[in-house]
Amino acid sequence: MRKKIDSAFSVLIYLLTACSIMALGFVIYFIVKEALPLFQEVSLSEFLLGKRWMPIDYTGTTAFGIFNFIVATVYVSFTAIILAVGIGLGASVFLSCVATESMCGILYPFVDLLAGIPSVVYGFIGLQVLVRIFLKAGVRTGTCVLAAGILLAVMLLPFLVSSCSETIRKEKKKYEAAAAALGIGRWYAIATIILPASWKNILLSMILAIGRAMGETMAVMMVMGNANLFPRLLGKSESIASVIALEMGTAEYGSTHYHALYGAGLVLMLLLFIINIGINMLRRRIVSNQGRDAE
Amino acid sequence: MRWLGNLIKAWAYISFALVCAVILFLFGFVFYRGAGTISMEFLTEAPRGLILGEEGGIFPAIIGSLMFTGTALVLGGIPAIATALFVVFYCSNRYLEEGIHLVIQCISGIPSIVLGLFAYSFLVRDLDFGRCIFSAGVALAIMILPFIEVRAEKAFREVPVHIVQSSYALGCSRLYTISRIILPSCRGELVSGLILGGCYAMGATAPMIFTGAVAYAAVPDSLFAPAMALPLHLYLLVAQGATSMDTAYGTAFVMMAIILISNLLATVYARRSEKRWKNS
Numbered sequence: 001m002r003k004k005i006d007s008a009f010s011v012l013i014y015l016l017t018a019c020s021i022m023a024l025g026f027v028i029y030f031i032v033k034e035a036l037p038l039f040q041e042v043s044l045s046e047f048l049l050g051k052r053w054m055p056i057d058y059t060g061t062t063a064f065g066i067f068n069f070i071v072a073t074v075y076v077s078f079t080a081i082i083l084a085v086g087i088g089l090g091a092s093v094f095l096s097c098v099a100t101e102s103m104c105g106i107l108y109p110f111v112d113l114l115a116g117i118p119s120v121v122y123g124f125i126g127l128q129v130l131v132r133i134f135l136k137a138g139v140r141t142g143t144c145v146l147a148a149g150i151l152l153a154v155m156l157l158p159f160l161v162s163s164c165s166e167t168i169r170k171e172k173k174k175y176e177a178a179a180a181a182l183g184i185g186r187w188y189a190i191a192t193i194i195l196p197a198s199w200k201n202i203l204l205s206m207i208l209a210i211g212r213a214m215g216e217t218m219a220v221m222m223v224m225g226n227a228n229l230f231p232r233l234l235g236k237s238e239s240i241a242s243v244i245a246l247e248m249g250t251a252e253y254g255s256t257h258y259h260a261l262y263g264a265g266l267v268l269m270l271l272l273f274i275i276n277i278g279i280n281m282l283r284r285r286i287v288s289n290q291g292r293d294a295e
Numbered sequence: 296m297r298w299l300g301n302l303i304k305a306w307a308y309i310s311f312a313l314v315c316a317v318i319l320f321l322f323g324f325v326f327y328r329g330a331g332t333i334s335m336e337f338l339t340e341a342p343r344g345l346i347l348g349e350e351g352g353i354f355p356a357i358i359g360s361l362m363f364t365g366t367a368l369v370l371g372g373i374p375a376i377a378t379a380l381f382v383v384f385y386c387s388n389r390y391l392e393e394g395i396h397l398v399i400q401c402i403s404g405i406p407s408i409v410l411g412l413f414a415y416s417f418l419v420r421d422l423d424f425g426r427c428i429f430s431a432g433v434a435l436a437i438m439i440l441p442f443i444e445v446r447a448e449k450a451f452r453e454v455p456v457h458i459v460q461s462s463y464a465l466g467c468s469r470l471y472t473i474s475r476i477i478l479p480s481c482r483g484e485l486v487s488g489l490i491l492g493g494c495y496a497m498g499a500t501a502p503m504i505f506t507g508a509v510a511y512a513a514v515p516d517s518l519f520a521p522a523m524a525l526p527l528h529l530y531l532l533v534a535q536g537a538t539s540m541d542t543a544y545g546t547a548f549v550m551m552a553i554i555l556i557s558n559l560l561a562t563v564y565a566r567r568s569e570k571r572w573k574n575s
Contacts, residue, residue: 006468013385016377020444021395023437024402027413034416090310098307109562113318116491116554118498120526121547124533125321154317161314187300215406217501218530241408241501248412248505253420262416265409272404280397
């Protein structure tokens, strides 16, 4: 009897695991299925490289080009990571080299609070504070790519801090005693040995963070102005995720517009898959290299 | 060469102070501006007013958000913990294990808005559930699945191998080992992972805009009815402009308070978990 329950439990675990794996398959299948009809009407190059997005034919012709949206998505993510990495890396040096273990027990959850704040609240505060500051500073409408970049940078901080400080802590464990034995000062050792040793892993977390920024919808949509323009730092623009969120409600089911929005979603998803799979391969290579060094 | 060390030191201290300042500002700003709106009526009444939400409260949105979160936790949490158990205790093939990790990482990479598209096409249209809590719950569940799986797997791996092997050596089955040794000792991490995952699902707007959340609905009576949700309500209030700003701050206040309390609970609970092997 007991044996039967045990094997039933194993089967349950197998089934549930299969469910989680299949979730990915289901998502890909449905997005691709809804996106494919688009390419009977619009060619792939026209879709990816076209700059005109006219889903409804007010002026006679429709056009589905998402080039500006793609560039804006990448542009705002890079702005965010450039702004976030200086502060994030400094904070992780503090957490891994200055804070004691009991301090970390409080400070990590404190920094993680940032990850818990809903993105709508970020967008709301961005509109109320950042956009007003930009208005006063003379940016015409206040909403701009830089505002979205700053918001995204804050949203990326907890992720950067936790992954970077883990890396730095590992390297510190490896070299700290040896450095102290040679009489090298603690901060000098951090600057010249520990940080250079962890730069590869820090770069990986930066790329992952860019991926996260690209998928972010609400906060970006609320402060970026949402106009189909080539992105400039102080100008309006629109990211792929915002286009989908804004226009999905008005797109007629089964129309070209509807399929084009799924096509944009597919492009965004593929970008993120490339980043994630690439990171996975790079990380494996770094781990195996380190294994060889140790031998 | 002393200056280089000092430079790094100053940089570390200043950046950390900046991070703390940002956190305190965000919470302080919302709590300060929203406190005036919070009252018993605001928390227990439905929104009213010529422009919806200008007057009245947000009670249906609070209940709706809790139902979205609960659905997502049940549908996402159970497969996530099962997957973590499988990878740590059942899987003996290294390639399969790496494959599962890659899949989990890819799921975590899917943007939340694309999950919304998926749920719209699959559940709302093809299976004809319509816009409802269940449809959005599935999208949210897939969103938090990798989040919980990674935390659960980390907790399971921290249980010392010798305890697990001693249990097997005494003839205990895997089910007995998992239910009597592994799960009780990881309870703190599992519960805190679920709470944080719930927060993540509660704050997400993108997956439910066109799959289940609506601008106005009564308190839902089943999982197959549409409902209001706090984040979407806040977004709509902001989009309406200046007249509904007070209730917008109030809604943000409620969300930030829920986040703060759940994070506190999760932290305290994770610390309380018994690590008997550490004391001995």
